[in-house]
Every structure is written in structure tokens, then in C-alpha cells.
Amino acid sequence: MSRGALGYLLWHSLRNRTARQVRQLRQPRYVVALLVGIGYLLMLAHGNAQPDRHPFLRGPFLELGLAASLLFLVGWTWISSGKQHVLAYSTAEVMFLFPAPISRRALVRYKLVRAQVVIVATTLLWVVILGAGRGELPVVLRALSLWCLFTTIHLHRMGAAMARSSAVEHGRFGVRRHSLLIIVLIVTAILLAAALVQAGTRLMSLPPGASVLLNIEAALRAPLALVVLWPFRLLAHPLASNSSGEWLRSFPWAGALLAAHYVWVIRSDAAYEEAAVEASFERARMLAARRTGARISSGGRPYSPALWSLAPAGDPARAILWKNVAMLLRRSRLRTWAMISLILALTLVIASAGLPAAAKTVGTLLLVWGGFFFALGPQWIRNDLRTDLAHLELLRSYPLASDAVIRMEAASSAFILSLSQLTLLLLGGLALMYVPAPEFSGTLRLALAGATVVVIPALNFVGMLLQNGAALLLPGWVRIGPAHGGVETLGQSVLTALAYIIALLLACILPAIAAAGLVTLLSPALSTWAAIPAACGAAALLLAEGWLLSLWLATVYDDMDVPGGVEG
């Protein structure tokens, strides 16, 4: 009976949601966005139909690189919060389904089926992104490989979240139920640490002249690293297969891994239920203790001060910036800061050890990562209108000019994004200082660093205005709220990121021309230092563009309907 009801809910929700999105096409702006999106996908499909140009994007290196990425993703899943999106049900689902006579297992299956809608769509997108007609593998096999990979990772995240919830929320009962899993995790962590040390040692012993990618491959081929990466390589192998025969040999292993994950999730659920029952008894005992006056922990989140205090006097719009920065810093958890500290420590150790190959690899990776932040950062850092539109009613009631609100909202995320990027670039630059490169003199490096510090905040400000503009112009298509993450939505994220980069590049045309002109004009007098005034000129133009954009977006913001506006 529950299957029929859940199927009904799933089908009708999907149908109505699709119909609603189609109805939005009555508005010209959505039609334009759709046409641009289709054209963009076609362009991507055409571009990727060309044969592979880079040897690193095929075969064993692809398998190894993908496996390492999956290992990072899974590791991150385990150290991140237990109360993840992957376990979350909507308020309506909680209100209707949880009190209904439906087993928790049926609810988990419902959630898995619901996730398949997104996973299948993401698979199709990835087939396009990776190139439908590229390589030796038929499209269907490539799609199946991707589907298997995404579904397994989704199941893993779900299982991990359940196990964490069970262990954390139900105290010693939860830990006891998951003792085997905890042992596996501890052994894996020890192996991983040993593999990292071995890979690091191998990296440090490499000659300085080799390319960064070869260095990475050599590090990943360290014996212990291969052991740790083995299950991830099983999963990645079908996608990296060069022939249908190879795919047929590798896919059953990946399929078996998927099946094992499914069983784990369902069994975890049973353990979760049992732990929940035991915890309920414990809670009853605690309630009885409370009635006798025993002290009960509030379980509240610890208070942490904001980055800076907010004086009552001053530009009122800056209160928005203060609020958004405070919120983002509080939302980010200890693990983020632990990761930053680890990267910092690693960079300093490598840089000071005088090991050119290692310094070159780590420094380049940090620079590349800092560059990637242009594309992916805006999707992770959303402490702007993309979160605040949920409070549109409140925002509108503030005595602030709409354009000021928009500028401050965009500045909030641009501030954090620039800080993160500059930290990565600074660390990368620091590591590369120990790599001999006669063509990059100390003066040139300093001038480039100065120009970067000037340009990046302005560039991110315009970028965040573009992101906020998309949320204002296409509120039906842009999700409001914090980043969801998860490999199953990665296809949409990559597409959005690419489209965003194109828009950002268009915004950069004029400032880039101005900067080039300034460099030509000033370099006879200032030599390499001309980069800094040129960067200032480019930044000023970017800010001017941003200002104009914010004025236009303010009119869109003013015309937006408040959700539920037609109710009363």
C-alpha cells in the first residue's frame, strides 16, 4: 500500500514540477535562458566529439585520477557532518510520511528512487560533458558506467550519513552497532596515512624537471596508494575502459560494489532503527531523571563571536555584509579550518625542505585549485541573495536602497571567496618560490602577486553579481539556500560553472583591454611594476561594471513577487 502512495507522490511531484518549469517558459527571460542552455550544450557536445587530445584524459591515468578524486570525496563524506542533505526529507515528507504506517526501510527506498531522478539526469549531462561520440566506448556503456559510479557514491554518502547519525545521536548504542564499520574505518585511515607518507616520500625523491602530472601519477602509483585506491579504481575502471571487451570485464566488479552498497544502506537502516529504539529507552530514563531534578544538557550550538563587531552607526547596508560573513563563518565547521591548517603546514614544510619536485607539484596544484575557485567557488560560497531570497519579505522591509542591498549581498560572498582564493594563491606562490625558474624573477613575482591581490576582489564582486543576478532573473530555476553538494549534482554544477565562466569572461573584455593598454603605456617607465597600475585600472572598470549591473538588478529585485504573495 505504501509503495503505491510513495510512487504516486514521486510521479506526481515530478510531473507537476516539470509542468511548472515548462509554464515558466511563458516568461521571455526563461525562454532566452533555455535557448542559451541548449546552444551551450550543443556546443559542448560538438567540441567534445573530437578525439582525445591529451593522453592524461584516457586509460590508466584517468582511472587513477578518478579513483583519487573519489577517495577524497568519500573521505570528505566521512569527516563532514552526519546530518547531511543526503538524509534530509522535506518538511512535508516528514509531516505526511513519518507518522504514516510506512516502514523506515520503505522510506529509505523511496529516497533512493527519488535520488535516481537527479542521478539519471546528471548521467545524461555528463555523457555530453565528457563527449558523447568520443573514445572507443559506446555511449550506452559510458552512460552505464557513469550511472553506476554516481549511484554508488550516492549510496555511500547515504550509508555514511546514516552510520554517523546513528553513532552520534544514539551514543554508545550507536557506536556498538557500528563497531565493525568503525574498525574498518580506523584501518582504512591508518592505511591512508601510510599511503600518503609513502606517496609523499616518492614525490620528494623525483627529479625536478618532470611535469606536474607525471609527478602526481608517480605518487599515486606508490604501492600503498594503489592498495587504498583499489576499490575506487574498481568503480572508475569501466569509465576509463578503452574497449567494450574491457568494459564487460570491469563492469561486473563495479556493479558488485554498487550492490554491496545497497545492502549496506538497507542494513544500516535496520541498525539505525534498533539504535533508535535503544536510545528512546535511554531518553525515557533521562526524562525520568529530569523529573527528579537531574541536569540535562541543552545540546545547543556553541556561541562563537562574529569576525568583527557591528557598530550601530555607519552605513546601514554594511550590516548585510556583516550578517552574511558571520553566518558563513559559523556555518563552516572545524573540518574546514583543519583542512586549511593542514594545507598551510604541508606547504610550509615542503617549501622549507628545499625539495623542488615536491614544491613544484604542491605549488602548481594550489595555484590550479585557486583558479578552480573562480568556477566552483561561487557554488559553494552562497552567503548572498541565493540564501537571503528565502527572507525576501524581511529584506524588502529594511530601509535600504535596493541597489545597495544587492551590492552588499554580492560583496558578502565575494569577500569570502577572495579570501579563500588569495590564501591558496599565496600558498602556491610561496611553494613555487623554492622552484628555480629564471624567467620569473623575484620582481616579476612580486608585481604579479600585487596585481592579483588588486584584481581578484573586483573580479569576484562582478562574478557574484552575475550569480545573484541569475537568482533574481530566474528564481524558478536557481536553487535558494546553501550548497547541496554531492556527486549526483556535479553535472549541473559543472555546466553552471562553465556558463558562469563564459559570462565572467565577457565582463572582463573591457577591463582586460584597458589593462593591456596600461601595461603597454607604462612598462617603459615602470617595467614589470606596470602590472600593478594596470590591475588597478582593470579593477576600477570591473567595479564600474558591477555598479551598473547592480543598478539594473535593483529594478529586477524591486519587481520580484514575494513568495505567497497571492495568498491573502
Added chain:
Amino acid sequence: MIEVEGLTKLYGDRLAVRDLSFTVQPGEVLGLVGPNGAGKTTTLRSVAGIIVPSAGRIRVAGHDLRTDPIAAKSRLAFIPDEPHLFDYLTVGEHLDFVARLYNVLDGRERRHALLSELELLDRIDSFPPELSRGMKQKLAIACGLLHGPSALMFDEPLTGLDPIGIRRMKATILRRAQEGAAVILSSHLLHLVEELCTRVLILRHGERVATGALGDIIAERPELAGRSLEEVFIALVGET
């Protein structure tokens, strides 16, 4: 003082409010009542500057909401039925934030007084998810009152409050009116409206059905003599 002239609001083809005019003088409490979909929330949101009217003019404390929205908004407060709070700001920080938005230089002193009045002082470092529904509502009200608005709008202000909270809330609304604020109170709780409001504006299908003190409304319709607001309301909106 709140002045509304010819307020009309269309959502696409749908008319939510048609040619509505009224004023609320300082010290007055106007009760906005009507069945679901009558246009109460749309009216309140328009007066609060949250939505832009399709036609008409709204003035708050002498400032036109369309031509001088910042001055008008700095004199008003809108407290919706569902408190909108930021999960990652503490109770105290919500008030600091509002103090900066409204340029309340003595925000810290007012914050203390308001939190005392609303019995939230011991929760000053708590985050909204740690508060009960009623406490959240109180915090939203404290945020609305911090800058001493001269125009106050409440949408179902008693939602989620316990009996003591309800009593205090009524006192808070009356106190602000006595201090000279023009207050609009929208509620389905007709006994509350009858108890607190000096005048009533009854809406139906976005149009005014009746306005004035309950006695005046009844005086214009002798057949309603001796009836309560609830009975008058049902008779006027034509629903049983």
C-alpha cells in the same frame, strides 16, 4: 501616521486588492479583518514596502513609500505571522544587526530593555533553532520594535505564544499605540481585534466592506445592533 489612497494590487490577471483607501492616526489601532484571500496580507505587505502596488499611494509618517522608500521604511515595522530569522545570528546579534540597519545609536540600551520586556534576556546568546516558536515570535517582535517605529504592522501577532505571552503581547501593542504609534493589526482572532482595535477595516475579495469603530459600523446598519464583531463580520462578508 499611515495614509493609503487607492491601493490596488494585481498578481498577473488576479486582483488581490482594489482601490483601497484608509488612514491610521498616531495612537490608533486599526484591525484588518477578512476571510482568507481577502487581501489582508497583500495590504500589509504593500504598506510595509515589501511589494510594489499596481496603483495607489502610501505615505508613512509623511514619507511617500514610492518616492522616498528609505525614509518611509525607517519609520515603520512589519511583524509577519511567521518569524523570519537568520539561523546563524544569535538573539543579541539580531538586534545589533537591526540597530545598524535603522541607525539606532542607543541600540545596546534598547536591546536590553526590549529583551527584558519580552523575557528573552537569558537567551541573548542563543541561536534561533534553539528557541521555541513563541520565543522566535518574540524575537521578531523585538527586532520590529527596536527602532521605535511610528507605524507598526502586525500579521497574526499571537501565533505561537503561550497565555502569558499573549497577555504581554497585547500590552506591548497597546503601549506602542499609547506612545503614539499608528498600528495595523491583521488577525482572524476577532475577539483580539475587538479588544485592542479602535477601528476595524473589513475586507472581502480585495475590497473594503466596512470601516470605522465597531459602534459606527453597527450604527450604519441597525439590523446588526447588539451583535459582536464576529457576528457583524459574518453578516458583512456573507459567509456562514
